[in-house]
Amino acid sequence: MSAILAVSVMASAVAAGCSSNDNNAEGKESQAANSPSGSPSGSAASATPSADKPLKFSISYPTTLNDGYAQRQSDLSKEKWVQALNKLTNTEQIPTSIQVDNMPVMFAGNDIPDVVVANNGISDKSLAGAVQAGVFMPLEDLLKQYAPDLMKNVPQSAWDLETYKGHIYGVPDYLSNPNRRATFIRTDLLEKAGLPAPKTVDDFLNVLRAFKKLGVENPYQMRADFKYADVILGAYDVLPYKDQFEVVDGQVVPKFFDADNMEKALTTMKTMFDEGLIAKDFATVDVNKYFQNIRGGSAGVWSQNAISMPDFVTNLDKSTPGSKVDIIPSPVGPEGKGGYFFYAPVTRAAYINKKVDPDKAIDIIKYLNWMQSDEANYFFTFGTEGDTYTKDADGKVNYKIPETKEEIDEEGWRGGTLFLAHDGTMNRLRLDLDDTGKYVENSFDTVLANEGLPGIGFYPDLSAFSKYPDLTPQTDVGPKLIVDHMVKMVYGKEPISNWPKVIEEYKSKGGDEIVKEATERYNNKDGVVDIER
Known part of the structure; x- marks a missing residue:
């Protein structure tokens, strides 16, 4: 292979299977889904749990000292890509960014959002034993009924890692290839x-x-x-x-x-x-x-x-x-x-607070299942057409490659942090x-x-x-x-x-x-x- 000038790989806010603080220096791994690189399919309605009423839910994302973009936002609910994602999926997210080391404080204070995202799966220390303590609801029945794409695509080894005493508690970012x-x-x-x-x-x-x-x-x-x-x-x-x-x-x-x-x-x-x-x-x-x-x-x-x-x-x-x-x-x-x-098959997972209303829990599961769609893959990979990318008549994508640290951080927020329940092996579209x-x-x-x-x-x-x-x-x-x-x-x-x-x-x-x-x-x-x- 000749040494041609290459585009930078998408900087992700969470590096697959790698929890070391060296991630920023090493070049963070792509976390976009391993999906077919065709045109985005589906519509906002297909991704929307309730077409007539937005899904409103609170969610916390773990961050590290390297996640500068999220830390620079005064209100993540008004952040550009959160707003675009809300519009695309008919949701009203109330996101917060919590440093990994501070997550146990959240659990100790019992101020727990509807959805909690944690690195590395059930046993991650940031969860402070919350799964074992019964803070989150079991999900296997909801997944079987409302998340057919996740049930089909997520490796069994990843579900196994999110299972405690026979129940699935986390919806994972996963690796289809553990090498x-x-x-x-x-x-x-x-x-x-x-x-x-x-x-x-x-x-x-x-x-x-x-x-x-x-x-x-x-x-x-x-x-x-x-x-x-x-x-x-x-x-x-x-x-x-x-x-x-x-x-x-x-x-x-x-x-x-x-x-x-x-x-x-x-x-x-x-x-x-x-x-x-x-x-x-x-x-x-x-x-x-x-x-x-x-x-x-x-x-x-x-x-x-x-x-x-x-x-x-x-x-x-x-x-x-x-x-x-x-x-x-x-x-x-x-x-x-x-x-x-071989890396463990789970890099991150989303958990639903057991106090969440059953109907809302169903809609959250549908939202996570939408992450498997081509529509989601295009959004998290390229952003919004006409803003961060355009398409030729033949469907070829012209993507505005991030160049500055601020732009790379922003791309990592959109394509890494916000992109839940996907295959983090590699981003084929990118x-x-x-x-x-x-x-x-x-x-x-x-x-x-x-x-x-x-x-x-x-x-x-x-x-x-x-x-x-x-x-x-x-x-x-x-x-x-x-x-x-x-x-x-x-x-x-x-x-x-x-x-x-x-x-x-x-x-x-x-x-x-x-x-x-x-x-x-x-x-x-x-x-x-x-x-x-």
Whole structure:
């Protein structure tokens, strides 16, 4: 793929499957629906719960410090896109923007709107146990009767994640493809080296060695805590993350309990360190330095969400004319495995206050079901015809691409925050606007669709995690105790052969309790989610 100037991907107020504060620096993921890119269908009446009377409801959206657009509005009820959405759907929304950290205060004060939107699903800490406490109404009967499109399109794994004691409580933003990450490579460097794209770990090391000979400063771009730099760990299927548990001899254990493959992975990474294929200071490379190196042309291979391709193409075109970047299948290990972890299938969900009148609840469900329509997809993706986009006689969309931070924030509010109950895998309408976007679509359909690592997750989290913070994994960062040993071993300050001792240390410091609870919950099917395709 040539390094052509690419449009920026829609900046979303909520990054799919990624709750880290790094989202803004990394380039927020598109959250628009994966819908057919035809003309918008349906009418306001079809989207309207009651054609003769507007649906009036209050709703709260979670925000972070990065959501500048919402914070700049004195009254969100009068905000431009809320007003346009109200007109389109015959609704009267009363929206509020609540910072994630302050949501528990809302529940404590019992001042709860009709609809509450929360990141990450039922077990998200911002909900403060509200689902379990009975604050929201069960929705399965309403969904079956009034939301046929949602019931058809939302993966069962997403419904499972929004289910508590047999009842569905949340209507999710979901991922139809749980594999988000990809292996990026500078193909101009590959061509200079005269090598094909690597297929195995050994091939991968040889490519990195060739890049080093070409003078590439960071043949493989690492990052602190092995975050977004886990391609080798994936090849040996020992990712130490939150939803990467597996059943071994009747027990549910973290994948890093596989000492043989963990040692092979660490040995490979130590080879990369010893040969200068990764930076000597890899353990302290923060998100800003990580992206600075990639965008500045000093990285040969790196790992990142596939949706970030337009960012890399645009910035590399500026910093390194003639550069080419591609997404390739991740190198596989000796067992034929490769790629990155599967994300949990829910990125955000909407909950309905149990005090809401039954008729209003029906209308809210109809409103959420409308989010699956082409009409909704066009609105949240492009805005209003004649304002932010026009259409040629042949139906081609001419979209006014946001350029300033303020414009990008506004687009993220409309196409991310306000767009509920949709597929956040990628925004095909938006990606179809240029060749780079189409390349991303193809990569999702042909590369990412064929790799990735399933695992077992627990929602809500294992209670033992709260007791042992150093043993608690994050979505894409291993437990501190484990990461600390990994760093020491790659640096040569601790023998890699000591990994069985690391497992015993983990177990003795609370890991046995974690494994016991995980096994019991798995056997009892208590909040267990198989994170798979």
